[in-house]
Amino acid sequence: MSQTHTQHTPAVPDNPAAGPLAGKRVAHQPNWSVRGHLCSAGCRALEGYRALEDATLIARLQTAGAVLANPAAMAELGFGLHGDTTVQPVAQGAADLALVNDTLGEARVAAAAHGMFGFKPSYGRVSRCGMIDLVPSMACPGFIAAGPQAILDALAAVAGPDPADVAMPDDCREIPFDARPSDTDPLQNAGVIIQSLASLDGTARRAFEAALARLAAAGVAVQEIDLPDYPLFRDTHQVIAAxxxxxxxxxxxxxxxxxxAPTAKHWNEMYLETRKSAFGPLLKALLFQGAYLQFDNYAAFEQAARLRRRLVDALAGHLKKVDLLVMPTRNPATDAATATTIAAIYDAFAYTLPANLAGLPALHLPGPQTTDAQDPGLQLIGRRLDDTRLLALGVRMADFEKEGR
Amino acid sequence: MAYEAVIGLEIHVQLNAATKLFCDCPNRPGDDPNRNICPVCLWLPGVAPQLSRTALEKGVLACLALNCTIQPESAFDQKVYYYPDLPKGYQLSQHHQPLARDGWVEIIDADNQLKRLRIHHIHLEEDVAKLVHETDGRTPISLVDFNRAGTPLIEIVSEPDMRSPHDAMAYVKTLRAQLRYTGCAECSLEQGTLRVDANISVRPRGSDQLNTKVEVKNMNSIRNVGDAIAYEIERQSACMEKGTPITLHTRLWDPDKRMTVPMRAKFEGPCIPDPSVARIVIDAPWLAEIKQRLPEMPAQKIARFIKDFGLTPDEAAAMTAEREWATLFEATSDHGLPPRKVANWISTRLIPVLRERRQSLQETRLSADRFAALLDLLEQGTINAQAAKEVLPQLLDSDDPPETIVARGGFAQVSAGDELEALVDRVIAQHPADVQDFRNGNPKVLGFLMGQAMKASGGKANPKRLKELLGTKLGAA
Structure with missing residues (x-):
């Protein structure tokens, strides 16, 4: 290594036991760089790779006193939830927090399947330095916990500018992160995107309406929002992600x-053989799609990039009129844990991927019947960088429901 | 049918920033293999690249030197291609939003007319690693040296305004001189710090259509740039004559066979915006600060040298070809020496010595003060031109004042009357036949006798006095 190379990893503090997350147990996926530890991101292509530095998020958690559990199993490069076990320690009470790579909505959907709270912060609010991902413009760290306050506490420890992640969006630097929710300015008006409800069956629809009623009971006025472009989210996400x-x-x-690959006659064959066996069928299908779009249909990618801008603007436009948007978290007819084709993956994450495409904060709240397989869950999508108020609403609803029970 | 060429050049220039483009590894590709590497330039998983401010400053300075408009915002893309010299599968380059656009340089074309050649844009990019192929063993292996991976480059993309090999060579020379003036790049074709790819097509003279172009690579001197383009124009014109279609592809210049040979189909990898690399936002105060650092460019210097120092256009062009020569010329002339004489000494004495030694001025000990002192000794008649020529290389290697070198080496000119007179008498006595020949009316013999006298003085005789004395003696005898 170069003698002048600078280690960006901050030192672990003298007394992490006194930190705000002292003793909190954190489950994480092996896509977070932990110095000296294996970091395969669930992918054979990274077999045996050990991280040389700590990810900023990991270093900040440790600085705050959190304790890392052994890495869980994860879907290949964090695309989907097939084979992922990260949420289980939290659901079983063996961990206080889980970190899940969120490209399509993995943290929210995994939380929904286990009756937990799942949160994706605004893109750039948390440093991505040291995170191994597949879709850099959408992937960010997702948080899962039994209650929203644990997520807010974790965010307080890890969010904010990182000198090592200079690609953070400018707004994340200009508007400092404050984990203290304002008492005087709570979220009050929510808009339900009516197009998002079309694919729910009767049972799921009733469960979602019940969740909306709980939102209203907690003091949030709910209105319908018309977003004709809603069906474009899925294809736009898929083209850009591929x-x-x-x-x-x-x-x-x-x-x-x-x-x-162990044997090859020349470098070209080594490349081909390596890549042939380094990736699983799902990822290969995604990479093939991406290669086709890059080399043979670049215009489709450019069109998707333009559509992304249009969709981002449409969501921002609605979020000027209401404080937050509301959608289901998942369609109970789908199962992210068993989705192994691109079509099945996109079915399973159809409700969560708009927030990833737009870089907005999004929170999944479990219903009162936390493990009801027919419950689509309640997903709240906030304005950009409105992470704290969104989590504060989660805290408010959790408190309200505790009192109501 | 008469044809004309349409030529555009894509020129990669390595910036001489101290570090690589996205990390703080030293920008020294020539060091021992894989010495200057880190997780960023090896592109290990999870790394976050950080743009070097120095590389950006040098890139901006280069763009300003080529009269480009710096863009308020620019961004990096992943330029995708798979090759072992780029094992991360993409090169970080600025495809959609380059650093600068709409530049130009001016050249003198083959008809001696001033011609403006436009630059479409300039973008920043990282260089790739270097492959070393070892074929000696039983199994040939390819090794990758990452020292070069991530070193900062600019790519200068011209408009297709050039019409001849002369235009292209003049464009490269002008651009190279202007970039060297900024001090941001060495620009050596031979060492690969400036690399030229030429896109060439031909069309019937008078037509304004743009025909299929052919890309030519591997030209490691300006002469090769001109020769490769000339060859390609001839080849394509012959194809047009025969009706053979010209296909878009890349050819290599073979410097030994003096011809271009097909290499591969032209490949343009797709470019995907990379959100992991920070966007570049340039504000007016920062840009104004960089503009302050832009030195006077060669064209302006030529005009000033002609006006202020009375140089001819050719002399002024010679003095401004390198910034360090221009600086030496000005500083030396400021000592009150005749500027044209200074220019002549730099062109005919100093530059050939530097070229022979393969040195830049900076790499020697010569200062303007000591160079002026040497020329002053010459002006005062303390030494003659031959002695000055011998003293000059010693000024390049030591800090001694010229006076000391002259005294130590006994270079002082012999002007004393009796000493010279004795010398002349001796020469006349030693060459009676030649003296007689002169007296019989052959004036050329005077030159021979002058040479003999000068030789006898060890090159130190004052040539003016010697000639006078010899003339007098031969006439008087």
């Missing part, structure tokens, strides 16, 4: 680290 994945997964080639 192209970004295809480009960024190029680095997993078996040359500098990770799995390399």
């Amino acid at each position: 192209v970004e994945a295809s480009s960024s997964a190029g680095k997993f080639d078996g040359v500098r680290y990770g799995y390399r």
Whole structure:
């Protein structure tokens, strides 16, 4: 290594036991760089790779006194939830917090399946330095906990500018993160995107309406929002995700680290054989789609990028009229844990991916019947950088429901 | 049918920033293999690249030197291609939003007319790693040296305004001189710190259509740029004559065979915006500060040298070809020496010595003060031109004043009357036949006798006095 290379990892404090997260147990996926530890991101292409530095998020958690559990199993490069076990320690009470790579809505959907709270912060609110991902413009750390206050506490410890992550959006630097919710300015008006309800069956629809009633009972006025472009979210996400994945997964080639095909006549064959066996069928399908779009239909990618801007603007426009948007978290007819095709994945995350596409904060709140398989869950999507108020509403609702029971 | 060429150049220039573009590894590709590397330039999982401010400053300065408009915002894309010199599968480059647009340089074309050649844009990008192929063993292996990976480059993309090899060579020379003036790049074709790719097409003279172009690579000197383009124009014109279609592809210049040979189909990798790399936002105060650092450019200097120092256009062009020569010329002339004489000494004496030694001025000990002192000794007649020529290389290697070198080496000119007279008498006595020949009316013999006298003085005789004395003696005898 270069003699002048600077380690960006901050030192672990002298007394983490006195930190705000002292003793909190954190489950995490192996896509977070923990210095000296295996970091495969659930992908054979990274087999045996050990991180050289701590991710900023990991360092900040440890500085605040949190204790890392052994890495859980995760879907390949965090795309979907097939095979993921990160949420289980939290659901079983063995951990206080789980970190889940959130590209499509994985943290919220995993939380919904286990009756937990799941949160995706505004894109850029939490440093991505040291996170291994597949879709860099959408992936961010997701948080799962039994209650929203635990997520807010964790965010207080880890959110904010990171000198090592200079690609953080400007607004994240300009507007400092404050984890203290304002007592005087709570979220009051919610808009339900009516197009999002079309695919729910009768039972799920009634469960969702019951969740809306709880929201109203907690003092949030609910109105309907018309978003005709809503069906475009899915395809737009898929095109951009496939192209970004295809480009960024190029680095997993078996040359500098990770799995390399054992025999090859020349470098070209080594590349082909390595990549052939380094990725699973789902990821290969996604990479093929991305390669097709990059090399043979770039216009479709450009169109998707334009549509993304239109959709971001449409959501921002509605969020000027209401404080937050409301949608289901998942369609109970789907199962993210068993989704192994691109179509099944996008079915399972259809409600959560708009927040990833738009970089907005989103919170899943479990219903009173926390493990009801027919419950689509309640997903709150806030204005950009309105993370604290959104979590504060989660705290308010959790308190309200505790009192009501 | 008469054809004309349409030529555009894409030029990669390595910036001489101390570090690489996205990390603080030293920008020294020539060090021992894989010495200057870190997680960022190895592109290990999870790394966050940080743009070097120095590289950005040098890139901006280069763009300003080429009269470009700096864009308030620019951004990096992942330019996708798979090759072992780029094992992360993409190069970080600015495709959609380049650093600068709409520049130009001015050249003198083959008809001696001033011609403006436009630059479409300039973008920043990282260089790739270097492959070393070892074929000696039983199994050939390819090794990757990452020292070069991530070193900062700018790519200068011209408009297709050039029409001849002369235009292209003049464009490269002008651009190279202007970039060297900024001090932000070495720009050596031979060492690969400036690399030229030429896009060439031909069309019937008078037509304004743009025909299929062919890209030519691997030209490691300005002469090769001109020769490769000339060859390609001839080849394509012959194809047009025969009706053979010209296909879009890349060719390599073979410097030994003096011809271009097909390499591969032209490949343009897709470019995907990369949100993991910070956008570049340039505000007016910062840009104004960089503009302050832009030195006077060669064209302005030429005009000033002609006006203020009375140089001819050719002399002024010679003096401004390198910034360090121009600086030396001005500083030396400021000592009250005749500027044209200074220019002549730099062109005919100093530059050839530097070229022979493969040194830049900076790499020697010569200062303007000591160079002026040497020329002053010459002006005063303390030494003659031959002695000055011998003293000059010693000024390049030591800090001694010229007076000391002259005294130590016994270079002082012999002007004393009796000493010279004795010398002349001796030469006349030693060459009676030649003296007789002169007296019989052959004036050329005077030159021979002058040479003999000068040789006898060890090159130190004052040539003016010597000639006078010899003339007098030969006439008087």
